[in-house]
Amino acid sequence: MKKILISSLALAGLLFLNSCTDLTENVLDESSVTGLTDKQAADGNLAPVYARLPDIFLHTNYFTIQEISTDEAILPYRGGTDWGDNGIYLALHQHTQTSTDPNLRNTWLFLTQGISRAITAINTLPTINDPNGKVYIAEARGMRAYYNMVLLDLFGLSFKKDSPQGISEVLRGEQALEYIKNELLAVEPDLLTTVGPGRLTKGGAWGLLARLYLNAAVYRDRYATSITFKPEDMDKVVEYSDKIINSGQYQLAKDYFSIFNSDNHDNKELIFAVDQRAELNGHNRLAYFSLSGDQFPLPAYPAANGTDGPAITPDFYQTWVKAYAPQDPAGIDPRFYQQNWTIPADSCIAADNFNMNRGILRGVQYGLIRVNGAFVRCGANYRVGKLFNVTRNRPTTPVVFTEKVDFSVAGSDYSTGYRVLKYEFSKKSQSGRNFGDADISIVRLADVYLMRAEAKLRKSNDAASALADVNTVRAARNKPAPALASMDLDLLLRERGFELYWEMVRRTDLIRFGKFEGTWTEKTDVNPQKRIFPIPQTAIDGASNLPGYLVQNPGY
Structure with a gap:
């Protein structure tokens, strides 16, 4: 039997x-x-x-x-x-x-x-x-x-x-x-080519191999004073990146934040991802983690809010500022911020038109007004206005995200630090913690271009080819970021930060670039x-x- x-x-x-x-x-x-x-x-x-x-x-x-x-x-x-x-x-x-x-x-x-x-x-x-x-x-x-x-x-x-x-x-x-x-x-x-991104495909295996070869020098000698990248490893990064790019199966998304939307399962930029569709018991916590406890993204669910978790460091924010000074990066780089609605103070908005802004959130925050556990209505619509720290028992203190955030008393307050809403807040999440529809990217096409660029720089200092790959990514988005004129490893690390922030690759990147022993905010080790x-x-x-x-x- x-x-x-x-x-x-x-x-x-x-x-x-x-x-x-x-x-x-x-x-x-x-x-x-x-x-x-x-x-x-x-x-x-x-x-x-x-x-x-x-x-x-x-x-x-x-x-x-x-x-x-x-x-x-x-x-x-x-x-x-x-x-x-x-x-x-x-x-x-x-x-x-x-x-x-x-x-x-x-x-x-x-x-x-x-x-x-x-x-x-x-x-x-x-x-x-x-x-x-x-x-x-x-x-x-x-x-x-x-x-x-x-x-x-x-x-x-x-x-x-x-x-x-x-x-x-x-x-x-x-x-x-x-x-x-x-x-x-x-x-x-x-492996198949047709079952991704939530299952491992040929493209997913190629992406993991490219990443493995790119980090091979680190894995061989974890504590090396100077990391030595073998040319043959970098050739393999290029080889597997080429396989993905030349397959024609994947495309850079024109709308950057669509890569992280609730309906992103069919987004052609995703190569390998965590299948987070609600019917598969996904969770919404990457969306809620950074938001204020007084940001309520869903008119249908007055219990779904943020938690005042992590913020970006002033150090990371300043990389954006310095890259685009004297202009505001929000008006230049579509990866920094996406404004989904604009309101004057104390306005009303239809439920279908209320969409959280995405990316890096700064300054005074506006949103749905909530009193005694219910949203204030304007007939069939919803009252929106300046938010206060009501859930924190500070009803007269406005929610104003500041650049400064650290471990001091002042730097640890509820509103300190610019916040990140990269993954869309699921419209099905009754609590803000459950039903995360958005697939979580493990490998996506933009990362592949950037890995290939890095491998070319590390092997033969082919700055021209690396620059072309980086500018391909920058040009792909709606209202593209301006093309860069030069490329080196420091600029490439900065570009990886701009493209892949909050996507769980930063620690690995900093180690590979020899920056993990650096100093930032409260870290001096x-x-x-x-x-x-x-x-x-x-x-x-x-x-x-x-x-x-x-x-x-x-x-x-």
């Missing part, structure tokens, strides 16, 4: 890593899964492999790790009462994090669970008689490589494991790099050991029955 193996999803920490730990597997025969077709069984094994992505990309997990640790984002102790969380966000920004940080622990947990689920799928799918089996195995194996790639980037190691009953081999440096590379190369021929994070103490404790199996990263 044919057997179908269904993996327990309730894994914790490092449980999947060794056979000495109880990993529950339930083996069910066909009689106990009456009506389950081979297709359903195959789908049911692949779906869990992707299911951890929304959790990894939760605002307090991967976003926090990749952004708040950099010069792009800062999250102070708001008003002395909110987002304190035992100082973990202050520590991440200052590079003083410890192995007990819960956001690091959760991210590790979800990544390792993703690997575990991929291993189960890889071993189970060959037993199921479904024509999609070969493609599904390639996707599961590719996702195992992706989860390991993120682990390598964040924690400096990866896990090699093929059998659910085996013990994972811990790989670091060159070994980890080669393992991940070979896995992506092995599955690429069997220059220790290169902080280029990777500590392995969570819970993971080390969970593997304690194998002495020496998991060794903490230096400096922690």
Whole structure:
């Protein structure tokens, strides 16, 4: 009788890593899964492999790790009462994090669970008689490589494991790099071109390979004083970028913010993304995270608001100012700000016409007026006007986003710091925390152009070709940003910040460009050991029955 193996999803920490730990597997025969077709069984094994992505990309997990640790984002102790969380966000920004940080622990947990689920799928799918089996195995194996790639980037190691009953081999440096590379190369021929962006396609594998080769020098020698980029690695970045660009399958979006709209699943710029459509249990927290607690984006839902979370740092804001001085970047670069409605004070607006402005939000904020939990109406319309910090029990203090934000009392107030609304606030989100329709970009075409530009600069200082790639991206948008006249690595890093801010690549970029030991806002730490994070103490404790199996990263 044919057997179908269904993996327990309730894994914790490092449980999947060794056979000495109880990993529950339930083996069910066909009689106990009456009506389950081979297709359903195959789908049911692949779906869990992707299911951890929304959790990894939760605002307090991967976003926090990749952004708040950099010069792009800062999250102070708001008003002395909110987002304190035992100082973990202050520590991440200052590079003083410890192995007990819960956001690091959760991210590790979800990544390792993703690997575990991929291993189960890889071993189970060959037993199921479904024509999609070969493609599904390639996707599961590719996702195992992706989860390991993120682990390598964040924690400096990866896990090699093929059998659910085996013990994972811990790989670091060159070994980890080669393992991940070979896995992506092995599955690429069997991947499809038609199932993205929420599933791994050939284009997605090419994008991950380009990123892997671009960062290969960092992964080989994590603490190097000077990073040496091999010409052959840069050739591979160009090769896989060319495959994507020349495929004709992807297009740079004319409307920059459409890449992050709720209906972006079919946006041709997305190559590989977290499928966040509401019916697939997405969440809206990347939208709500930075907004004021008194910004209510949805006339239909008076409980859906922001949370006064992270802001951009003055340092990052000033890169925009200096690039376009004496003009305001909002009037020049379509990536900085999109104004969706203009109102005089104390006006009325129809619900369908109320759309939050997008990008970097500055100064006095206007929006829906809310009194005693309900929006003030003007007949069928809604009253809009200047916002005050009512939800913070400061009803006479206006919501005015300021450039200054830091860890001082004044710099930590509720309205300090310019805010970011890049992903559209889902119109279905009753609480502001749920139903995030927008797919979250992992690899998109603009990034591919910028990776190719960087590889050309690093290999042969081909500034002309790099400049052409950068200007292709700048020219693609409606009301395009003005073309640049020259290109070097410093300008390219600035351009990556302009194009990809708030997209969870900044930490990786700063390390590769040799800027992660720099100084910004409240951060002065220059220790290169902080280029990777500590392995969570819970993971080390969970593997304690194998002495020496998991060794903490230096400096922690």
